[in-house]
Amino acid sequence: MTKPLPQLKIVNRLHVFRAERRLTQEQLAREIGVTRATIVAIEGGGYNPSLELAFRIARFFNADINSIFSVEEEKA
């Protein structure tokens, strides 16, 4: 029988990076080619971006992807 895997939660510091650059959600959305609703959903934790979009965001902020997105183990 396989061991149950722990639930992983992806957290992000996108709003921090955005605030440091003094960017609105609309401006960031335009820069990385998505809608403002997607930025809202990512910041609120309602949507996990694809690897491609995550790398695009990291490249835009000229930062390491792990400094923006990280993984936490969810407590049961």
Add this chain to the structure above:
Amino acid sequence: MNRLDSVILKLLLYGLPLIVGLAVLAAAQGWRYIDAAGRVTEAPFHYSNPVIGLIFGLWLLLAVYLLIRLVASGEFREKVLSRLTFIRERDEREALLTGKAAKTTMLTTLAVLLVLFFLSCLRLSVSTLPPEQAVNGKNKTLTIGAAFSLTADSRPEQPEPGKTVVAYTGLPVSGSAVIAGLIIWQIAAYNYSMRRLMK
């Protein structure tokens, strides 16, 4: 999508209310096309009004073209969907939501189809038997059954012995009405689930 496809799609969509209106008008005047003597009736769809008949014929030709394009081109399917539902995929999150909405629509449509299939197969009747056929003084019978046929059955149903109180032999609506209902259901279910997911 090329310009021709775009024009044809607009003609079909904007012409649809006119076609539905004409169909309702024709239905209001009687749905029979040819009378008992073999003459065409005065329904506005037919030879009595050649202009309307021509519009209807052209619309049907465009609909056939649309069907072929829908089967052949994936890009065209996406454009038609966005025109029908007024929702466009602008990024990866919306593409994901489109997939979820399509799954919801597919499964709810399947549920509706299963219910319709069950109702179309169901045969039910409640009848009162003559006093001489009564069993232990009880003269009401309930018959439940199922019938499935690949082709439309033209044979009349065999009446139950005695007086029939209630009889149900398949869906009381026409095949066209069921298909129209399913088309409306699909568009409405997709629209509703997409808007709910986008909130």
